[in-house]
Amino acid sequence: MFRLKRKFVINRLDSGGLITNYYCTSKCKHCLYACSPAWDRQYIDAETTEENILKIKSLGCRSIHIGGGEPFLNLDGLTTVVETVCALGVHIEYVETNSSWYKDKDSACEVLSSLKESGLSTLLVSISPFHNEHIPFYKVKGVMEACRTVDMNIFPWIMDFYADIDAFDDKDKHPMEEYTNRYGPKYLRRALKTFSTVLEMTPYQEILSSNQGGCVELRNVSHFHFDLFGNYIPGLCSGLSIHRDDLGHEVSPEKYPLLHTLFYGGITGLFDLVSDKHGFKSSERYLSKCHLCLDLRRHLVLDRGLEYSELQPLAFYENA
Ligand code: SF4
Numbered sequence: 001m002f003r004l005k006r007k008f009v010i011n012r013l014d015s016g017g018l019i020t021n022y023y024c025t026s027k028c029k030h031c032l033y034a035c036s037p038a039w040d041r042q043y044i045d046a047e048t049t050e051e052n053i054l055k056i057k058s059l060g061c062r063s064i065h066i067g068g069g070e071p072f073l074n075l076d077g078l079t080t081v082v083e084t085v086c087a088l089g090v091h092i093e094y095v096e097t098n099s100s101w102y103k104d105k106d107s108a109c110e111v112l113s114s115l116k117e118s119g120l121s122t123l124l125v126s127i128s129p130f131h132n133e134h135i136p137f138y139k140v141k142g143v144m145e146a147c148r149t150v151d152m153n154i155f156p157w158i159m160d161f162y163a164d165i166d167a168f169d170d171k172d173k174h175p176m177e178e179y180t181n182r183y184g185p186k187y188l189r190r191a192l193k194t195f196s197t198v199l200e201m202t203p204y205q206e207i208l209s210s211n212q213g214g215c216v217e218l219r220n221v222s223h224f225h226f227d228l229f230g231n232y233i234p235g236l237c238s239g240l241s242i243h244r245d246d247l248g249h250e251v252s253p254e255k256y257p258l259l260h261t262l263f264y265g266g267i268t269g270l271f272d273l274v275s276d277k278h279g280f281k282s283s284e285r286y287l288s289k290c291h292l293c294l295d296l297r298r299h300l301v302l303d304r305g306l307e308y309s310e311l312q313p314l315a316f317y318e319n320a
């Protein structure tokens with residue numbers, strides 16, 4: 001008896017978000033998309049927003065969040081996004097912000113009231129020691145206060161760190177070193193563990209031998225993103241992209257050879273391919289198969305200068 005080969009196709013979407021921009025005021029250590037001030041100041045336009053949302057709707061999803069980068073760095077752009085998404089009948093769960101744009105209470109209330117009128121009801125406010133390395137905490141507290149004043153819902157992400165951060169002078173930024181000095185050497189580890197479950201470095205051979213199957217995560221539709229370039233980014237696989245217009249069809253091995261290899265052959269398949277054909281020399285240890293996957297892809301883009309439509313956006317590799 002033979003088993004049918006599972007198909008690599010994204011023909012349904014459950015839950016995800018829209019990336020409006022990759023540039024950011026911060027460069028947080030844990031940022032999945034390697035956002036930072038080094039990115040070009042490009043922001044999603046109305047047409048791309050509409051095309052992304054129509055695709056999301058056509059695949060059965062009626063509710064999204066909006067994030068970046070820092071979405072508030074282009075207020076007109078953000079207003080257009082909120083209005084476009086609402087006009088297309090898709091619910092916005094929340095917009096994410098790091099609060100760097102806060103100047104004073106009155107102007108923050110004005111910004112939030114205007115977005116509320118456009119259809120936004122909830123703001124996700126980032127609260128973490130990683131953010132506090134780049135943004136004074138009074139800005140975060142100010143944005144939360146402004147939300148309460150204009151009756152905008154707050155989704156604090158995450159409250160666990162609030163008291164630790166608030167113990168420092170809120171007018172200044174505070175590097176992680178100050179946290180470890182105050183809370184002990186294990187503080188960074190605790191903070192990182194909140195955002196990532198794996199912290200141990202493992203020999204690459206062990207990672208390969210314990211991950212023999214294909215990467216079914218590529219078909220996970222419960223945490224997808226669409227970005228300002230029309231890329232669909234599966235799950236937590238940042239730097240891997242399928243063009244929006246190719247969703248709903250089987251992923252082509254000709255157009256997406258690396259994704260195909262990862263889906264059917266997993267990290268071992270990609271490792272063999274990049275080692276044999278492109279001279280990849282691995283480090284001894286990695287945090288996870290995804291850490292190794294990123295190093296393999298970085299080798300193709302940066303060391304070999306190869307162009308793949310599935311390794312997008314290119315600037316991700318330059319900034320990761
Ligand atoms: S504020 Fe958010 S988008 Fe910006 S670098 Fe930090 S985690 Fe990334």
Ligand code: SF4
Pocket residue numbers: 215217218236237238240262267289290291293294
């Ligand atoms: S190994 Fe690569 S493709 Fe597989 S889940 Fe991790 S990032 Fe995604």
